[in-house]
Amino acid sequence: MSADGKIAGPDRTQVSISSDEDKARAKGLRRKYDAILVGVGTVLADDPHLTLKDLDYDTNPIRIVLDPHGRTPDDALVLDERAPTIMVTLEDCDREWDCEETLRTGKDSIDLEAMLEELAEMGVENVLVEGGGRTIASFFEAGLVDRYTVFVGGLVIGGSGSPTPCDGDGWAAPGGVRMSLKDCEVLGNGALLTFEPAR
Numbered sequence: 031m032s033a034d035g036k037i038a039g040p041d042r043t044q045v046s047i048s049s050d051e052d053k054a055r056a057k058g059l060r061r062k063y064d065a066i067l068v069g070v071g072t073v074l075a076d077d078p079h080l081t082l083k084d085l086d087y088d089t090n091p092i093r094i095v096l097d098p099h100g101r102t103p104d105d106a107l108v109l110d111e112r113a114p115t116i117m118v119t120l121e122d123c124d125r126e127w128d129c130e131e132t133l134r135t136g137k138d139s140i141d142l143e144a145m146l147e148e149l150a151e152m153g154v155e156n157v158l159v160e161g162g163g164r165t166i167a168s169f170f171e172a173g174l175v176d177r178y179t180v181f182v183g184g185l186v187i188g189g190s191g192s193p194t195p196c197d198g199d200g201w202a203a204p205g206g207v208r209m210s211l212k213d214c215e216v217l218g219n220g221a222l223l224t225f226e227p228a229r
């Protein structure tokens with residue numbers, strides 16, 4: 031995120047925030063996970079590949095998209111041949127995609143706990159949630175965050191409507207999720223902060 035806590039511009043378009051050192055760190059992080067997950071908002075705004083260029087279909091982490099209402103277009107890059115993709119949608123959404131697997135879970139909202147259980151049965155033991163803000167918020171709301179790492183870069187974006195790392199409805203005071211700072215590292219023109227939920 032930027033120094034003022036934004037993850038994209040006021041028009042929701044992508045902004046380069048990471049230093050070179052953080053870009054290398056983020057690539058290394060992807061290699062450690064069985065799967066990388068984003069919400070459909072990020073697919074529509076950024077059209078990301080979510081792959082590592084030097085890996086292929088068999089070695090890249092699985093890509094997961096939370097898309098309750100089936101809005102991911104067939105030509106989205108996240109559905110290309112560079113890695114397997116699991117689409118996650120609501121029970122009554124009948125949209126089909128040309129992908130490895132489609133999970134249908136939850137009536138009004140995706141049941142994240144049920145999804146993680148199904149993924150574990152498929153051999154996915156850890157998931158890197160890359161965004162956007164509404165998706166990260168839903169994992170915090172469900173109490174399913176083990177670790178939260180955020181790079182704070184030397185850039186101010188501004189805009190009260192610019193997305194932040196944890197959008198959604200928020201928690202009324204004195205609510206919120208208490209976190210313990212576990213690490214703080216300077217990475218070029220910014221800092222990487224690692225938090226874990228306070229127990």
Ligand SMILES: NC(=O)c1ccc[n+]([C@@H]2O[C@H](COP(=O)([O-])OP(=O)(O)OC[C@H]3O[C@@H](n4cnc5c(N)ncnc54)[C@H](OP(=O)(O)O)[C@@H]3O)[C@@H](O)[C@H]2O)c1
Pocket residue numbers: 031036037038039042043044045047068069070071072073075076096097098099100101139140141142160161162163164165166168169193197
């Ligand atoms: N700087 C960064 O590192 C970074 C990384 C990623 C994204 N971004 C930015 O973030 C912005 C997109 O964020 P966003 O919050 O709009 O989108 P998002 O979190 O990617 O996707 C949100 C949508 O995903 C679905 N969704 C997420 N969690 C769900 C759940 N638990 N149950 C049911 N549906 C769920 C909903 O779809 P429906 O609306 O269909 O209900 C929701 O509106 C873009 O501007 C992008 O550039 C920045």
